Amino acid sequence: MQYLFSPRNRFSTWRQLWVYLAESERELGLDISEEAIAELKEHQRIEDDEFAAAALEEKRRRHDVMAHVHTYGLVAPKAAGIIHWGATSW
Secondary structure, eight states, rough: OOHHHHTHHHHHHHHHHHHHHHHHHHHHTOOOOOOHHHHHTTOOOOOOOHHHHHHHHHHHSHHHHHHHHHHHHHHOOOGGGTTTSSSSHH
């Protein structure tokens, strides 16, 4: 139970969803490279050192999801521009 509600599980789940989103968008014809998706998958599980970077970004951005989008982009730079792409309304 403790793990299910842990920050590690929550943020890793967000990353898993962003991988699924990128794969689906690629299937639909959006310009997302296999390399970008491979990087997303490689860094799908958030590492201990990324929590501090995400916390700092959250203070700057005042938005937890966007802080984690940015942090994920730091470890997966080929995918930085497409993480969470199309997942919000304009």
